[in-house]
Amino acid sequence: xxxxxxxxxxxxxRNVSYRLPGSEGRTLLHDLTLEIQRGETLILLGRSGSGKxxxxxxxxxxxxxxxxxxxxxxxxxxxxxxxxxxRMIGYVIQETGLFPHFTVERNIAxxxxxxxxxxxxxxxxxxxxLQLVGLDREIATRYPRELxxxxxxxVGVARALAADPPILLMDEPxxxxxxxxRAELRREFLDLQQRxxxxxxxxxHDLREALSLGTRxxxxxxxxxxxxxxxAEFLTSTEPLTVSYKDACGTDF
Amino acid sequence: xxxxxxxLHNHTEVLELTLEHLWLVGISTLLAVLIGIPLGILITxxxxxxxxxxxGANIIQxxxxxxxxxxxxxxxxxxxxxxxxxxxxxxxxxxxxLIRNTYVGIKGVDRSVIEAGRGMGLTDRQLLFQVELPLALxxxxxxxxxxxxxxxxxxxxxxxxxxxxxxxxIFRGLAxxxxxxxxxxxxxxxxxxxxxxxxxxxxxxxxxPH
Numbered sequence: 288x289x290x291x292x293x294x295x296x297x298x299x300x301r302n303v304s305y306r307l308p309g310s311e312g313r314t315l316l317h318d319l320t321l322e323i324q325r326g327e328t329l330i331l332l333g334r335s336g337s338g339k340x341x342x343x344x345x346x347x348x349x350x351x352x353x354x355x356x357x358x359x360x361x362x363x364x365x366x367x368x369x370x371x372x373x374r375m376i377g378y379v380i381q382e383t384g385l386f387p388h389f390t391v392e393r394n395i396a397x398x399x400x401x402x403x404x405x406x407x408x409x410x411x412x413x414x415x416x417l418q419l420v421g422l423d424r425e426i427a428t429r430y431p432r433e434l435x436x437x438x439x440x441x442v443g444v445a446r447a448l449a450a451d452p453p454i455l456l457m458d459e460p461x462x463x464x465x466x467x468x469r470a471e472l473r474r475e476f477l478d479l480q481q482r483x484x485x486x487x488x489x490x491x492h493d494l495r496e497a498l499s500l501g502t503r504x505x506x507x508x509x510x511x512x513x514x515x516x517x518x519a520e521f522l523t524s525t526e527p528l529t530v531s532y533k534d535a536c537g538t539d540f
Numbered sequence: 541x542x543x544x545x546x547x548l549h550n551h552t553e554v555l556e557l558t559l560e561h562l563w564l565v566g567i568s569t570l571l572a573v574l575i576g577i578p579l580g581i582l583i584t585x586x587x588x589x590x591x592x593x594x595x596g597a598n599i600i601q602x603x604x605x606x607x608x609x610x611x612x613x614x615x616x617x618x619x620x621x622x623x624x625x626x627x628x629x630x631x632x633x634x635x636x637x638l639i640r641n642t643y644v645g646i647k648g649v650d651r652s653v654i655e656a657g658r659g660m661g662l663t664d665r666q667l668l669f670q671v672e673l674p675l676a677l678x679x680x681x682x683x684x685x686x687x688x689x690x691x692x693x694x695x696x697x698x699x700x701x702x703x704x705x706x707x708x709x710i711f712r713g714l715a716x717x718x719x720x721x722x723x724x725x726x727x728x729x730x731x732x733x734x735x736x737x738x739x740x741x742x743x744x745x746x747x748x749p750h
Contacts, residue, residue: 347659373661384656388674398660447660456659 295361297454297486298323298346302355305341315341316510318355325453328480328487330497332532333507339490342507343456346488347376359454374398377447377455377485381462383439385431391417391442392427398450416445421475437468444476448483457489461496473499494536498522506532543720543727550724558728561705564623564695565732568630569688576635576687577680580642581668594643597636605629605694609701626698626705633694634687641683645676678748685740692733696725706732 305316316338323329331339344350345357348364357364359372385394393400395416396409404412417424420441431439440460447455461469473496480487480500491497497504498518506513506521506528513528521529547554583590603611612618612625619625649672657671673680699707709725712718 344659349655349659370661370663373659376659376661378656378659380652380656380659382650382652384650384652384659386653386657386671386675387650397662401662401666 296322296358297325297360298488299358299361300342300345300355301358303345303352303357304354305338305345305350306353314353314510316345319512320355321505321512321515323486323488324502325486326484327502328489328500330501330504331488331490331507332492332494332497332504334492336509337507338510339492339507340458341510343458343488343490346454346456347373347378374402374450375452375454377449377452379440379443379447379455379457379460381459383431383443385439385442385446387431390428390430391422391434394431394442395446395449397446402450412449416448419448419479420445435468436464437472440464440472441475444479453486455485455487457487459490459492462491462493469496476500494532541720543723546720547724554724554728557704557706557708557725558732561692561695561707561729561732564626564630564698564703564705565688565691565736568627568695569634569684569691571627571631572634572638572687573684575631576638576683577642579635580639580680581646581673583639583643584646584672585664590643593639594636597639600632601636605633605697606700608632609697613701622698622701622703625701626695626703630691630694630698634691637683637686637690638680641679641686642676645679645683646672648679649675678744681740681744681747685737685744688736688740689733692729692736696729 300319300321303316303319304314306312306314319338319342331342333339341350345352345364346359348367348369351365359367359376364372386397389397392413395413399409399412413427414424417427422438422441422445426434426438431442434442440463443460447457461472464472477500489500498521501518503515503517504521505515508528514524514526516524516529522533524530541549579593583593600608608629609625612628615625615628617624618628653671653675654667657667662670695705696707696710698705699711706725706729710722713720713722713725
């Protein structure tokens with residue numbers, strides 16, 4: 288577990304690159320250097336294919352860096368026991384990845400269960416999490432297919448938070464939802480983050496989402512990090528890609 | 541003497557041959573499940589083995605059944621008893637649908653579900669037993685169903701090498717040019733295939749994730 292007194296960044300990319308396997312493998316990420324501080328919400332913003340998801344998957348070692356070094360909690364991801372690493376990192380993806388053959392309750396309890404928590408503690412934790420993400424206790428026994436898109440996404444967040452991981456990775460978690468549910472979940476996320484203070488890395492291509500949720504915004508393009516700015520800096524920035532991003536999304540910010 | 545009278549008159553023999561038939565099919569299917577499902581899982585883990593394993597099982601399927609029974613006659617230990625030969629041959633035939641369906645079933649599990657499971661720190665074994673196999677179960681049972689139905693039909697040929705089963709009546713009837721005797725073997729075999737198909741079909745439906 289992470290010690291709170293440690294002032295080093297939670298996640299540190301040092302000249303990290305990622306190339307697809309094979310001799311002719313395309314390079315998806317070039318020389319990324321980036322520090323992600325404890326308790327911040329770092330947004331990875333960029334269009335499809337800019338390397339956002341690749342960056343995210345390097346953190347929980349679903350992908351291994353081809354070059355450079357990536358430190359999580361001051362230790363290189365390749366030196367971590369990968370199972371331990373992943374269990375201290377919550378993971379939420381767009382398609383939710385909920386297990387269709389498990390009830391909501393079992394989905395949420397997945398990590399506590401494999402970590403052998405006592406049964407009463409698991410039940411308590413599930414109740415607590417359902418409440419935290421604003422879901423009714425009675426949906427605990429339902430299956431994912433019986434839920435709405437918004438509910439499924441909330442369950443996805445609850446599941447990622449189950450074992451109270453210090454880091455949360457979110458890959459376009461609200462991407463597949465209608466605009467109203469989306470706005471609702473964003474508000475809830477902000478509220479949640481204010482209470483929990485997790486280190487969050489959040490992938491999106493939605494500028495509005497980036498500006499409202501991010502502590503800092505990392506703008507990516509074609510596998511390269513272009514700039515890292517706070518939302519306020521982003522709004523006044525004259526950096527060309529930032530400007531073109533703002534232009535493309537309208538100016539009503 | 542009509543078919544009904546024939547079966548009534550010989551009911552102990554009909555029952556005996558039916559049980560023999562069930563035994564041949566049951567044991568061979570069980571063996572095929574015990575070998576085929578692990579092999580199917582194995583080739584999802586080591587894609588290099590995919591082609592040789594599926595190719596091998598495919599080639600076995602192309603050998604005419606009567607010839608396969610014949611090939612196995614000189615085999616040591618196996619060749620000593622007709623029922624061993626029959627069980628081995630039926631097992632080999634049942635392998636392809638089992639290996640293939642296990643493989644296809646696991647590969648067919650939604651990528652995002654696998655990715656989420658891996659990302660949350662499930663070990664390969666946990667992923668297999670808690671996620672992949674339960675979600676592939678419907679497809680795997682469908683493989684068992686196909687294998688069983690094929691087996692019931694093929695097992696009639698086992699009588700040609702003296703392994704017993706309902707094929708006895710079919711071969712006897714052919715030799716006597718007596719349709720009644722042929723049907724006394726063919727009808728119970730058909731009923732058996734139908735029952736296996738219906739019950740395993742029901743199980744497949746029940747165990748498929750929705």
